[in-house]
Amino acid sequence: MTRARVAAALAVVLTALLLQATMIAPLAVTVPVSLPAVLVAAVALVDGPATGISFGFTAGLVADLGSTHPAGVFALSWMGIGLVCGRLADRRSIRGDAATAAAVCAGGAVVSTVLLTVVHADGASLWLAVRTLVPSLLGDALIALAVVPAVRRFLRNDVLRAPHPVLSELDLAGRRG
């Protein structure tokens, strides 16, 4: 994990949260969409499960701490998004990746709504989780169509590109002997 990647990750998380709160939230009343969750999915689809897990957890934790519900809810569900999308990372077409990101994020939204219901957060209910599944899927798909290509281009940069996974596996194999 290079310093450039850490700095870029933090900047991107804060920007996504800012845009979510200022621009997307007014529309999210009718169509629940989550830009940070889609971003986590898009990064995981490019860089794999390791990045997806860490990025999802960090982004989720920052979002949790900036909200009124207990910390850990979004951290857990977005980490799950990063994990699932990381496993599905296969450099498909942009549309394919966008559809994958939207489906996984919709599932993540249901999980986080259920978690919020369990911790008795205001406004959360199981019926809400079910009711918002399809609108969330459609909204996230729309955002993913814009976010996925941008993330791909961003992470293709030499400074921000993830280390090659094969080399990491060889290194581990060497240590095990």
Added chain:
Amino acid sequence: MRRLTQRQRIAAMVLALLALGFITLDLGGSSLSSAHSGVRGMLGSLYRGTDAVFGPARRFVQGVPSAGTNQAKVAALRHENAELRARLARAEADKATSAQLATLQLAASDTGYRIVPARVIALGPGQGFDWTVTLDVGTTSGVRAGLTVTDGAGLAGRVLHADRDTCVVLLAADPGSGVGVRLTRTGQVGIATGEGKGGFTFVPMDPEAVVKVGDTLTTGPVGSTSFVPGLAVGTVTSVRTSADGTIRASVRPATSPSGLDLVGVMLTAGDEGAARQALQPAIQGSGR
């Protein structure tokens, strides 16, 4: 599908446990409250700092879902605003009418005459400004030709002819009409001839009368004028003496002919009418 390495599986489990730990801690007490407030403060500063850029766009986006309803709301508010303005204007007019009625009542008390309040409903019989006005009272209210009309402060004119519910009043400043007047300061009598927009020209009966700028004129005593005596006519604004020694004074009228709205027709004894009640003098007079 990519497989997770051992390390990645362990990292995922540790982070999941950590997340559950955070949830438990936060639900159980205020252990993370300082972390919450720190991040909220940081994000809040970020939102405030970028509001100059995102604020207009956000407000536009917030207005999109209710754009249609906003338009209807704006139209409804505009209509309500116009109604309120009209109501305010009516209230102002009512206030002015009430003040004018009070003035007429005072005039009734001062002069001892019964005064029928009337509203000017037309100016002149034709195009331009003719020196007559039409009032909304007539013979059914006791009005007849020859009665004096006042605006409460001074002389307005005389009833030329009266119909059943309206009457035509010749304004005192009608060019060529004359009013018998008296100088309030010296008691000198004379004639004030109407000059239209120029007011009056006063010529005293006594050629050696002293007339000064600022002198006030009232309608003359009974016999010298057909108007009710004692009503203000105007104020002398300039005095000149002609070659033959005649004194002529320009007089600014006490009543503005173009500003007449609510006036009073002064009834004499025997003038009775059921249509509109006359304002009675506060002290019962001789029933003139």
